[in-house]
Amino acid sequence: MVKIAACGTWTSPIGSADVAEAGGGLQWVDTHRDQVWWATSRPDEGGRVGLLRDGVDLLPAPWNVRNRVHEYGGRPFVVLTTPDGDRVAFTHWADQRVYLFDPDNPEPTPLTPEPERHHGLRYSDLTAGPHDTEVWCVRETVTGDARTDVHRDLVAIPLDGSPVRVIAASHHFMTGPRLSPDGRHVAWVGWNHPAMPWDGTELCLAPIGTSDHVVLAGGPDEAICQFEWDTDNSLLALTDPDGWWNLHRIGIDGSRKNLAPVTEELGGPMWRLGHRYFATINPGRYAVLRGTHLAVLDERTGTVTDVDTDLPVWSSQLTVHDGVVVDGAAGPHDETALVTLDLSNGELTHLTGGDTPPHEAYLPIPEERVFTGPDGQDIPAYVYAPRNPEYAVPEGEKPPYLVHVHGGPTSRAVPVLDTDFAYFTSRGIGVVSVNYGGSTGYGRAFRERLREQWGVVDVNDCATVAQALADEGTADPTRLAIRGGSAGGWTAAASMTTVKTYRCAMIAFPILDLGGWTGDGGETHDFESRYVEGLVGALPDAAQRYTDRSPSHRVDHLAGPVLLLQGLEDEICPPDQADRFVAALDGTGIPHAYLTFEGEQHGFRKAETITAAIEAELSFYGQVFGFTPPDVPHLELRT
Numbered sequence: 001m002v003k004i005a006a007c008g009t010w011t012s013p014i015g016s017a018d019v020a021e022a023g024g025g026l027q028w029v030d031t032h033r034d035q036v037w038w039a040t041s042r043p044d045e046g047g048r049v050g051l052l053r054d055g056v057d058l059l060p061a062p063w064n065v066r067n068r069v070h071e072y073g074g075r076p077f078v079v080l081t082t083p084d085g086d087r088v089a090f091t092h093w094a095d096q097r098v099y100l101f102d103p104d105n106p107e108p109t110p111l112t113p114e115p116e117r118h119h120g121l122r123y124s125d126l127t128a129g130p131h132d133t134e135v136w137c138v139r140e141t142v143t144g145d146a147r148t149d150v151h152r153d154l155v156a157i158p159l160d161g162s163p164v165r166v167i168a169a170s171h172h173f174m175t176g177p178r179l180s181p182d183g184r185h186v187a188w189v190g191w192n193h194p195a196m197p198w199d200g201t202e203l204c205l206a207p208i209g210t211s212d213h214v215v216l217a218g219g220p221d222e223a224i225c226q227f228e229w230d231t232d233n234s235l236l237a238l239t240d241p242d243g244w245w246n247l248h249r250i251g252i253d254g255s256r257k258n259l260a261p262v263t264e265e266l267g268g269p270m271w272r273l274g275h276r277y278f279a280t281i282n283p284g285r286y287a288v289l290r291g292t293h294l295a296v297l298d299e300r301t302g303t304v305t306d307v308d309t310d311l312p313v314w315s316s317q318l319t320v321h322d323g324v325v326v327d328g329a330a331g332p333h334d335e336t337a338l339v340t341l342d343l344s345n346g347e348l349t350h351l352t353g354g355d356t357p358p359h360e361a362y363l364p365i366p367e368e369r370v371f372t373g374p375d376g377q378d379i380p381a382y383v384y385a386p387r388n389p390e391y392a393v394p395e396g397e398k399p400p401y402l403v404h405v406h407g408g409p410t411s412r413a414v415p416v417l418d419t420d421f422a423y424f425t426s427r428g429i430g431v432v433s434v435n436y437g438g439s440t441g442y443g444r445a446f447r448e449r450l451r452e453q454w455g456v457v458d459v460n461d462c463a464t465v466a467q468a469l470a471d472e473g474t475a476d477p478t479r480l481a482i483r484g485g486s487a488g489g490w491t492a493a494a495s496m497t498t499v500k501t502y503r504c505a506m507i508a509f510p511i512l513d514l515g516g517w518t519g520d521g522g523e524t525h526d527f528e529s530r531y532v533e534g535l536v537g538a539l540p541d542a543a544q545r546y547t548d549r550s551p552s553h554r555v556d557h558l559a560g561p562v563l564l565l566q567g568l569e570d571e572i573c574p575p576d577q578a579d580r581f582v583a584a585l586d587g588t589g590i591p592h593a594y595l596t597f598e599g600e601q602h603g604f605r606k607a608e609t610i611t612a613a614i615e616a617e618l619s620f621y622g623q624v625f626g627f628t629p630p631d632v633p634h635l636e637l638r639t
Helices: 016-022 419-425 444-450 457-471 487-496 531-535 543-549 575-585 607-625
Strands: 025-032 035-042 048-053 077-082 085-091 098-102 105-110 121-128 134-142 150-158 165-168 185-191 202-207 214-218 226-231 234-239 246-251 256-258 278-282 285-290 293-298 303-306 319-321 324-331 334-342 347-350 367-372 378-384 401-405 430-434 480-485 504-508 562-567 592-597
Touching: 016 419, 016 607, 025 077, 025 319, 025 324, 025 334, 035 077, 035 334, 077 121, 085 121, 165 185, 185 226, 202 234, 214 234, 214 246, 226 278, 234 278, 278 319, 285 303, 293 324, 367 457, 378 457, 401 457, 401 487, 419 430, 419 607, 430 457, 444 457, 457 480, 457 487, 480 487, 480 607, 487 504, 504 607, 562 575, 562 607, 575 592, 592 607
Parallel strands: 401 430, 401 480, 480 504, 504 562, 562 592
Antiparallel strands: 025 035, 035 048, 077 085, 085 098, 098 105, 121 134, 134 150, 150 165, 185 202, 202 214, 226 234, 234 246, 246 256, 278 285, 285 293, 293 303, 319 324, 324 334, 334 347, 367 378, 378 430
């Protein structure tokens, strides 16, 4: 029998432990001959990343296949074929060194020297060098005490223990080097401050044995997000000279051809080194991601055609072996699972996951909608209405809604099973996830709506969606909240200090003071230390803008209670800013809570952290919105 009960008081079989379990998952995918390799994070093991071959975990704890290049990390392993058999090189989080092991007798031995300072040498985007006798990759060297004191090289790491040697060092930031099929050339992508890799990058080419390079493609307004060698004399590259990431063939003589011109995104932002948005099926046919959908690009016909599958969201880990796609895929009721898809007959096989999700009747169904901003600009969003077969909303009550702000901000929301969202929707609290101006997936022009407008366009777009849901009667206008982490935490905090749309906010590992989030401010890492120049404006001309938009300078404008969550080892958004923000809040009379977590970096990886965070958030909403959620600890708010 369906019970009538106030939103937020519903009981649900989807618990905080389910949210924590879903916090892990697929990280990196590769194939070697007919073997499938992947890395996966394990919240129940302190968030360490394991390495599997055909489903067998090869490295027990404490091995942690992860690195901190750019602080977000990148592709952490490569499988090599040597005269002694297959060998695997990987990066280990604890010391950031590269190790080598025999997968049939896993006793890893270090290939790189022990750094003089903790994590002083870091390696990422590993690939095979000539004849699989070396590992080629990016190396970061910490050169001083400031977070921006970092130098990068492209290096070769011999398997025989010989010293590491430098291949090239063209730009401040670079992807891993790739050797041409004939072994005569090496290619890589590079870029310099203040550009981010989705702003402008350069595809570089050098003869083997010299670092003197030429630029084949790219520039200040063109960004290559992936490249692979095609033939001895040409490369394939996802690049956007026309405002959309399309697949191009680029000759080493500088010639260029767009293989299938479409006004759609086939690539995405290079937040981590080693993403794969396309893979060759056979000459002239390529598996690609059209937005999030798996598709086949046919060069002969110049077309991009979706592959018919039940999973609409595919990961940027595409690999193809003998006509079979291997990748992570997900859907509205399916978490990301590793699957194979035989393109010859459409047969889909799950290597992980694939079971009917537990509590399927309690999972929300995302509704894709497009809202209209005051300037007439489209604002895409996914609406997740409350869903629980055991409960109904009392007559006359409208559910509270949470506006979820994705991170980045150069990123996007996608319609996949998100247990975070289901935790709330199954308790009678709706969620809407907004692709505000600046999000990816809609072309460069949409991305650049946020140029110098961070804290304005994102705030206004989210508020527009929230208000529209309230005006149409979907959401209770008096019980709207905003939540987000990292850049999403920025937008949540900026919203609470500039608009009156929301009653409260959950703000996780946020940016709160733009002045500190610059190269001179010293409160963020090198990769993003000049990101805000594009998002807010160049200094010193935009200095007043930095002050005016920073939530840390507008605490007296705060519209309501806030919950802050922070990892104490976060090098991207260190706790310094959250500490200062909360210190300014104390004594103001505004209810707030601040939870910090030992051993957590940017984003939470430990099961106990994820559990504590989601339960605290629910208790927080209950206290602000006036309901008592069952079976969660009471969060103490201070004023």
